Amino acid sequence: MPFPLKRTLAAATLSLAVTAQASEPLKVGISGEPYPPFTFKAASGDWTGFEVDLARALCDAMERECEITPTGWSGIIASLNAERIDMIMNSMSITAKRQRVIDFTRPYYFTPGAYVAADEREMTSPEDLDGLVMGVQGATTNATYARRALRDSGVEIRVYNQAEQVNNDLLSGRLDVILADEIAMVQFLERDEAEGFEIKANAPRHEAYGEGVGIGLRQADDALEASLNAAIAAVIEDGTCASLSEQYLGTDVCVYD
Incomplete structure (x- = not known):
């Protein structure tokens, strides 16, 4: 009965592999x-x-x-x-x-995207982005939303590899506004160095956010x-x-x- 024996050994080997x-x-x-x-x-x-x-x-x-x-x-x-x-x-x-x-x-x-800028900057809608420089982290839903929904808003979009690079360029004045996850931004704004910045608005629900x-x-x-x-x-x-x-x-x- 060699064939059934081979099948039994093969099944046992597969079972051991799955267990491992x-x-x-x-x-x-x-x-x-x-x-x-x-x-x-x-x-x-x-x-x-x-x-x-x-x-x-x-x-x-x-x-x-x-x-x-x-x-x-x-x-x-x-x-x-x-x-x-x-x-x-x-x-x-x-x-x-x-x-x-x-x-x-x-x-x-789930949390929405949020726009963050200096307290004194007037911004309540995408129309207020005209002429501004905005940073987003690449390979994120916020970057996808920015490309799809903000192309005609007049904003210059800069894409970064890391979220902290976006934050630092906002603090240093190299960016006017950033678009990032709202919860992450709430935590960011609690830092001492982020005093004088605030969430201006949330991005609307959009298919880019999944x-x-x-x-x-x-x-x-x-x-x-x-x-x-x-x-x-x-x-x-x-x-x-x-x-x-x-x-x-x-x-x-x-x-x-």
């Missing part, structure tokens, strides 16, 4: 450039923040070990598809363009997607998401069914 894979730590991809209060380094040198702690809570809910794995933001999707990381949990909005190359879990939080922020996954990882969706539902239902959101962001941004 499931026991390996999940590599949670975050941007190597800090993005407070979502991802940043504590005084100890360890990564922390709303999404870092939420990722750990999700892994606890799945009874999986996690490994926070920083990588460059501009290449983070390529790192996922090259299997250098297993998931992206770094304020990545669910958009149709990204869904062509990766999958997403259900959304776990459905909210989800966890990016490889398109073949259906089992992991199902496990993460169940874990997201669990940490939202038991209040963990809201608690971490209040702790780091000062408000509840979690997406409820």
